Amino acid sequence: MIMLLNFALFRIMPGDPAQLMTPHKPLVSDYLYWRNVEKMGLNDTWPEQLGKYFYQTFTGNWGVSFTYERPVIEVMGDAVTWSLLLLGVSSILTFAGGMALGKIAARRRGKALDVSITGFGLFFYGMPIFWFGIVLMVIFVAQLHWFPAALPITSGVKPFPLTADKVWDISLHMVLPAITLTVGSIAGIVLIMRNSLVDVLTEDYITTAYAKGLSEKEVMKRHASPNARLPMVTTIAMDTAFILGGAFQVEWVFSYRGIGWETITAIEYKDYPMLQFIFLIGGVAVVIANLLADLILVKLDPRVEII
Amino acid sequence: MVFTPISPILADKVALSGKNAGRTLDLFLKTWMGRIGLAIILFFVIVALVAQFLMPPAIGSADRRMLPSSEHLFGTDQDGKDIFSRIAHGTGASLTIGFVAMAISMGLGTLVGLASGYWGGWRDEVIMRVNDVFLSIPWLVLMIVIAAIWGSQSIGSVIVVIGLTGWSTTARIVRSQVLSLKERQFVERAKAIGSGEWHIIRRHIFPNVVPLIFANAILTIAISILSESTLSFLGLGPQNVETWGRILENAYDEGVALIPGRSLFILMPGICIVTVVLGFTFIGYAMDEVLNPKLRRR
Numbered sequence: 067m068i069m070l071l072n073f074a075l076f077r078i079m080p081g082d083p084a085q086l087m088t089p090h091k092p093l094v095s096d097y098l099y100w101r102n103v104e105k106m107g108l109n110d111t112w113p114e115q116l117g118k119y120f121y122q123t124f125t126g127n128w129g130v131s132f133t134y135e136r137p138v139i140e141v142m143g144d145a146v147t148w149s150l151l152l153l154g155v156s157s158i159l160t161f162a163g164g165m166a167l168g169k170i171a172a173r174r175r176g177k178a179l180d181v182s183i184t185g186f187g188l189f190f191y192g193m194p195i196f197w198f199g200i201v202l203m204v205i206f207v208a209q210l211h212w213f214p215a216a217l218p219i220t221s222g223v224k225p226f227p228l229t230a231d232k233v234w235d236i237s238l239h240m241v242l243p244a245i246t247l248t249v250g251s252i253a254g255i256v257l258i259m260r261n262s263l264v265d266v267l268t269e270d271y272i273t274t275a276y277a278k279g280l281s282e283k284e285v286m287k288r289h290a291s292p293n294a295r296l297p298m299v300t301t302i303a304m305d306t307a308f309i310l311g312g313a314f315q316v317e318w319v320f321s322y323r324g325i326g327w328e329t330i331t332a333i334e335y336k337d338y339p340m341l342q343f344i345f346l347i348g349g350v351a352v353v354i355a356n357l358l359a360d361l362i363l364v365k366l367d368p369r370v371e372i373i
Numbered sequence: 374m375v376f377t378p379i380s381p382i383l384a385d386k387v388a389l390s391g392k393n394a395g396r397t398l399d400l401f402l403k404t405w406m407g408r409i410g411l412a413i414i415l416f417f418v419i420v421a422l423v424a425q426f427l428m429p430p431a432i433g434s435a436d437r438r439m440l441p442s443s444e445h446l447f448g449t450d451q452d453g454k455d456i457f458s459r460i461a462h463g464t465g466a467s468l469t470i471g472f473v474a475m476a477i478s479m480g481l482g483t484l485v486g487l488a489s490g491y492w493g494g495w496r497d498e499v500i501m502r503v504n505d506v507f508l509s510i511p512w513l514v515l516m517i518v519i520a521a522i523w524g525s526q527s528i529g530s531v532i533v534v535i536g537l538t539g540w541s542t543t544a545r546i547v548r549s550q551v552l553s554l555k556e557r558q559f560v561e562r563a564k565a566i567g568s569g570e571w572h573i574i575r576r577h578i579f580p581n582v583v584p585l586i587f588a589n590a591i592l593t594i595a596i597s598i599l600s601e602s603t604l605s606f607l608g609l610g611p612q613n614v615e616t617w618g619r620i621l622e623n624a625y626d627e628g629v630a631l632i633p634g635r636s637l638f639i640l641m642p643g644i645c646i647v648t649v650v651l652g653f654t655f656i657g658y659a660m661d662e663v664l665n666p667k668l669r670r671r
């Protein structure tokens with residue numbers, strides 16, 4: 067399946083340049099245009115391009131970005147770091163918070179707490195994440211607190227001379243994007259967790275457990291949660307795609323220069339080397355994520371065997 | 374009929390057939406979610422119709438970039454069009470896009486699921502692998518890629534793009550249902566008396582799949598509307614129709630978020646989107662409860 071994914075990815079990519087080829091003309095004279103075309107390597111026939119691409123990929127030559135005129139790896143290296151930061155913080159909050167809230171809601175189903183938690187879940191589930199980010203911007207930036215801009219202030223050199231000031235600065239910049247992404251993603255998790263748990267709680271063996279005299283806490287911990295977690299894991303694995311989509315939007319709205327932002331910008335400027343690299347990484351990441359999910363599932367469910 | 378086996382699933386199928394539809398609707402309206410959801414959607418449909426036939430199209434005649442006033446409820450945009458009017462007109466477009474995209478998505482998904490499940494064998498494997506590819510790619514990336522390839526400048530293209538992004542889940546659900554149905558006795562009996570393949574699919578398998586995907590379909594409309602707004606917001610939306618997503622796109626480009634007083638420009642379309650999606654979600658949940666007896670216990 068990994069093979070198939072990789073091939074699919076490569077097949078999709080040549081599709082892009084085909085369509086996006088013509089519009090690339092902010093240049094004046096024909097000569098300049100063709101020179102650029104040559105430089106971008108688009109002048110070769112398709113099989114040649116494809117061949118070059120395969121070769122370069124496996125030898126580590128990712129090419130130079132059209133817009134930045136810097137090697138793609140450099141640009142993406144920075145972007146990846148920022149994205150990981152945002153996604154990391156966000157994911158932890160989302161999953162931990164989501165599962166906790168889902169559990170609480172399931173335990174007190176029907177009562178006020180459940181209704182309000184589920185209500186919030188439903189409300190934020192359908193909210194366009196980018197819009198939510200903008201709303202937060204309207205509220206919190208009009209109060210002059212958190213900045214909506216990129217990561218540290220532009221003048222500060224990238225983080226590696228890492229000082230306390232910079233850490234504070236970065237954190238400040240990250241608050242709104244992180245909140246947006248977390249809230250946007252948590253709704254789905256809460257709902258799934260709650261439903262899954264409620265499903266489990268109506269099963270007979272739960273009643274048996276109570277009849278045996280186990281306390282609620284014990285029942286939850288030893289019988290309900292483990293079984294509820296199974297469908298959760300598979301769904302979360304599929305949901306990662308959704309969260310990623312959200313991350314893209316958040317980065318775009320807040321001009322947070324992570325992978326998502328770079329991707330969208332690259333698409334606007336038809337920056338093929340960037341796009342190729344991004345999709346390659348994306349494909350690999352997805353495969354890895356799915357593998358991880360499968361592994362976790364194997365660990366959690368004693369009934370599943372590795373195929 | 375010679376054979377009318379009763380199964381829990383067939384009970385659902387019966388729920389949607391003609392004479393029982395009334396009772397289903399009744400049950401549906403008994404749920405608070407169903408009522409509110411339906412009310413919301415009806416409201417917006419009415420707004421769309423009213424806007425289409427009664428309100429003048431928003432033309433750039435007034436002053437540009439004005440703050441909300443009694444004349445322009447939400448202010449005007451960068452071309453001088455009244456924002457309130459734009460939103461009203463956008464209702465129809467957004468709803469239509471959502472609905473048609475859902476139709477494409479569900480249609481494609483169902484067909485693929487039916488075929489894959491029924492044929493089985495290597496064809497099934499191949500189709501499912503392809504499906505997995507679609508499922509694994511983050512929807513936003515997938516949508517952007519398809520938009521780049523197919524083009525999303527016109528409303529038709531946008532609908533196709535969104536439709537192509539969402540068929541995978543449906544296919545999977547349909548396929549698993551078909552797989553379990555295939556083994557049932559009534560299919561075996563139908564084959565025994567020599568029913569053709571299409572006949573079996575059409576009269577036995579398909580009707581049992583419909584209730585399952587019905588609620589799914591409603592939710593897909595909501596997701597389609599969201600997808601369209603996201604696409605438009607990123608600049609990849611239809612250029613020839615007025616949709617909520619495009620209003621948001623303009624609003625964002627104007628930097629309205631940070632200009633006090635003009636924030637309605639960006640807040641209102643968003644609120645509309647959220648409300649509509651909420652409406653569909655409620656309807657979807659209510660339908661799910663009604664059609665799936667297992668859930669009613671809760």
